[in-house]
Amino acid sequence: MSQLILKVKAGRLKSLTENLTHYCAGCEHGTLTRLIASAMDDMGIRERTVMVDSVGCSVLAYNYISCDHVVAPHGRAPAVAAGLKRVRPDLMVFTVQGDGDAASIGLLELIYAAKRSTPITVFLVNNAIYGMTGGQMAPTSLQGQVTTTTPFGRDVALTGTEFDTSKLLAGIDGTAYVKRSSLVLTELSSPRGKVYTIKNILDAKKSVETAFQVQAMGGFAFVELLSTCSVNWKMPILEAKRYANEQMIKKYPLGLFKDTFGVEK
Amino acid sequence: MTVTQPRAFVKILEERCKACELCVVSCPSGNLKLSPKLNRSGFHPAEFNYKGAKGECTGCAICYWVCPDFAISEVLVKA
Amino acid sequence: MSRVYLKGNEALAYGALEAGLNAYFAYPITPSSEIPETLAKEFGNKKFPEYKFFLQAASELEAINMVLGASAGGARAMTATSSPGFSLKQEGLSYAATMELPFLVANISRAGPGLGNLGPEQSDYFQATKGGGHGDYRLIVLAPDSVQEMALFPRLGFDLAFKYRNPVLILGDAFTGQLKEDVEFPEVELAQYNVSSWATTGAKGREPHVLNSLELDYEKQYRHMAKIFEKYKQVEANEVRFEEYLTEDAEKVIVAFGIVARVAKGVVNRLRQKGIRVGLIRPITLWPFPKAVLSKLASEGKQFLVVELNTGQMYQDVKLAVGDKVAVGFLGKWGGIVPTEAEVEARLQRLEAVLA
Numbered sequence: 001m002s003q004l005i006l007k008v009k010a011g012r013l014k015s016l017t018e019n020l021t022h023y024c025a026g027c028e029h030g031t032l033t034r035l036i037a038s039a040m041d042d043m044g045i046r047e048r049t050v051m052v053d054s055v056g057c058s059v060l061a062y063n064y065i066s067c068d069h070v071v072a073p074h075g076r077a078p079a080v081a082a083g084l085k086r087v088r089p090d091l092m093v094f095t096v097q098g099d100g101d102a103a104s105i106g107l108l109e110l111i112y113a114a115k116r117s118t119p120i121t122v123f124l125v126n127n128a129i130y131g132m133t134g135g136q137m138a139p140t141s142l143q144g145q146v147t148t149t150t151p152f153g154r155d156v157a158l159t160g161t162e163f164d165t166s167k168l169l170a171g172i173d174g175t176a177y178v179k180r181s182s183l184v185l186t187e188l189s190s191p192r193g194k195v196y197t198i199k200n201i202l203d204a205k206k207s208v209e210t211a212f213q214v215q216a217m218g219g220f221a222f223v224e225l226l227s228t229c230s231v232n233w234k235m236p237i238l239e240a241k242r243y244a245n246e247q248m249i250k251k252y253p254l255g256l257f258k259d260t261f262g263v264e265k
Numbered sequence: 266m267t268v269t270q271p272r273a274f275v276k277i278l279e280e281r282c283k284a285c286e287l288c289v290v291s292c293p294s295g296n297l298k299l300s301p302k303l304n305r306s307g308f309h310p311a312e313f314n315y316k317g318a319k320g321e322c323t324g325c326a327i328c329y330w331v332c333p334d335f336a337i338s339e340v341l342v343k344a
Numbered sequence: 345m346s347r348v349y350l351k352g353n354e355a356l357a358y359g360a361l362e363a364g365l366n367a368y369f370a371y372p373i374t375p376s377s378e379i380p381e382t383l384a385k386e387f388g389n390k391k392f393p394e395y396k397f398f399l400q401a402a403s404e405l406e407a408i409n410m411v412l413g414a415s416a417g418g419a420r421a422m423t424a425t426s427s428p429g430f431s432l433k434q435e436g437l438s439y440a441a442t443m444e445l446p447f448l449v450a451n452i453s454r455a456g457p458g459l460g461n462l463g464p465e466q467s468d469y470f471q472a473t474k475g476g477g478h479g480d481y482r483l484i485v486l487a488p489d490s491v492q493e494m495a496l497f498p499r500l501g502f503d504l505a506f507k508y509r510n511p512v513l514i515l516g517d518a519f520t521g522q523l524k525e526d527v528e529f530p531e532v533e534l535a536q537y538n539v540s541s542w543a544t545t546g547a548k549g550r551e552p553h554v555l556n557s558l559e560l561d562y563e564k565q566y567r568h569m570a571k572i573f574e575k576y577k578q579v580e581a582n583e584v585r586f587e588e589y590l591t592e593d594a595e596k597v598i599v600a601f602g603i604v605a606r607v608a609k610g611v612v613n614r615l616r617q618k619g620i621r622v623g624l625i626r627p628i629t630l631w632p633f634p635k636a637v638l639s640k641l642a643s644e645g646k647q648f649l650v651v652e653l654n655t656g657q658m659y660q661d662v663k664l665a666v667g668d669k670v671a672v673g674f675l676g677k678w679g680g681i682v683p684t685e686a687e688v689e690a691r692l693q694r695l696e697a698v699l700a
Contacts, residue, residue, distance in 0.1 A: 004270050005343070006273075006341035006342060006344060007341065007344040008339060008340070009326050009340045009341060011338070012338065012339065016335065023333055023334060025283035025284065025285035025308075025334075026285035026287055026333060028333065030332070030334050034330070034332075034333075034335060046547070047547055049546065052413070053556075062554045062556060066552055067547050067552050068544035068546060068547050068552050069544065070413065070555045071558060072439075073435055073436065076406075076409040079401070079405075079406045080409050080410070080412050082410055083369065083409065083410030083414040083421070084544065085413075086397045087396065087414045087417050087418075088417040088419075090546075091545070091546055108403060109405075109406055109409065112402045185291060195293075196290050198327050198330055201330050202330070205330075237287070
């Protein structure tokens with residue numbers, strides 16, 4: 001028998017630690033963590049990257065991504081990232097924030113970092129709920145969505161309509177790259193029955209890489225990534241994927257909202 | 266009878282798996298399913314079989330990218 | 345630098361520049377706005393090659409978080425504000441203290457609470473020394489009484505901040521901020537602070553540095569805070585600063601800080617001329633508080649009068665230091681009003697009648 005020689009198609013990432021992840025089963029935070037670590041490896045930037053962790057399910061990323069970290073107060077990550085980047089412009093500085101962290105308590109810090117064209121990268125994980133704190137309403141929760149603080153369904157007449165962060169940031173002069181991608185596995189019906197595609201994840205992978213490139217080119221890069229929260233949405237994992245792909249997508253269509261440097265041709 | 270040599274191999278770190286089954290459903294050739302055994306966290310971890318329900322593993326690495334807990338730690342293909 | 349005639353706020357700004365300030369994050373608020381205004385004006389002045397970045401933030405909250413980020417990278421960063429803005433910074437200070445980040449904050453305090461007015465008050469003493477933010481932590485607090493001290497304290501502040509990896513607060517007041525006096529900036533060599541063991545400058549050739557306040561393991565959190573409080577014990581042992589004026593043979597001792605100490609000194613001088621033996625203890629570090637000297641003077645049977653611009657805050661620390669040994673009197677003024685020498689003198693004379 002001749003010996004089988006195998007090579008690695010996809011493997012261990014230097015930018016990923018070996019620590020066990022705390023994410024709920026099926027959570028896209030893990031997916032994003034892998035995409036970021038992969039980009040850091042491919043671009044060779046691990047040793048000059050600093051992550052500013054925010055508050056929410058994203059907070060424990062300092063245990064998973066192997067680089068320097070500063071853990072910011074809730075909502076303040078873009079300001080902390082900006083302060084660091086301004087004194088150390090040679091570093092690659094990025095944040096990962098939830099929809100509450102970025103679009104609620106941290107909206108001022110996010111908008112001003114964007115408005116000033118601060119050369120940082122912001123990743124927004126939008127799962128339409130406050131996950132870490134147990135499932136309260138988020139600015140991005142959908143009309144009628146049941147959460148622990150909207151037990152009868154969100155009423156946008158009182159609480160305001162669904163918050164489109166990508167649209168807001170695209171309208172701000174200082175942003176160089178605004179993209180909404182999705183991390184959600186998509187179901188397709190086919191003659192063979194249910195088939196699942198990771199086209200969203202592969203597109204998100206490119207968005208993540210581009211977002212780092214745009215920072216290297218001196219611009220403010222923002223990527224919103226649709227995700228699920230099966231635990232707090234109280235749905236089985238695949239049903240949660242369907243909710244994101246069929247319901248969330250109506251309010252948060254994917255797309256490239258701004259590309260000042262023309263990086264995505 | 267000729268024996269086909271495996272062209273690809275998926276390495277799974279069982280203790281990381283939370284049995285979300287995303288890899289199971291997204292594998293195009295059905296090479297992954299939950300194993301009957303339990304890991305330390307009480308989940309049935311995914312296990313890999315080169316000959317899947319719908320075909321042989323091609324090393325597409327879809328499982329690698331979809332796994333949120335990095336239990337699918339490596340996908341190896343024939344050099 | 346030769347003698348110049350400056351406002352307290354301006355002297356603070358120049359003091360920071362002379363101390364090698366790298367980055368300043370601003371937000372205007374009366375009576376502290378001359379600090380960012382001076383620093384904005386001096387940006388690009390080749391006389392201060394360390395001064396690399398100035399930005400007016402969108403709020404005091406944004407400013408303190410930018411200071412947090414800059415200091416995480418090892419830079420000498422600073423922000424200044426006044427009382428209402430200082431309230432906004434408490435969150436950032438709580439995080440910074442447990443993350444052990446070194447930087448300077450100045451609070452040119454004014455009458456409060458709420459909007460209050462623009463006059464001097466010392467009612468942020470509790471907020472400054474007991475930790476206005478949540479959790480158990482301390483700020484090293486320096487209280488200048490003159491434009492000269494406003495000029496010197498930034499250098500002292502940065503030295504202490506980087507030595508102990510803790511935020512340092514310069515607690516001025518509307519009076520010392522707006523006062524104009526002669527000031528001299530001493531020629532001092534720029535300090536070099538070694539941040540290589542902790543700063544997030546990119547994990548090249550070393551393990552990653554994680555600056556974090558979250559610790560979900562209760563035992564580890566216990567040990568972390570125990571370590572920080574061991575550090576605070578060092579600060580208390582080594583960094584107490586105060587001015588002692590004519591206390592040796594004094595029968596009564598006034599305890600006052602900041603602008604009030606200037607009034608008190610005038611009273612001491614006048615009464616001494618009349619043969620009345622009065623002295624003054626002026627705490628310069630409000631934390632660590634000069635407990636030992638007060639306790640010693642109390643053991644010698646001296647009586648105390650605490651004079652401050654609030655309803656009785658440092659008074660409590662003096663009482664704690666003195667214990668039951670002697671009576672401690674109190675004269676407070678607030679609302680932006682500073683007591684006159686005559687008022688302090690009158691109160692001193694009534695000191696016998698006051699019980700502890």
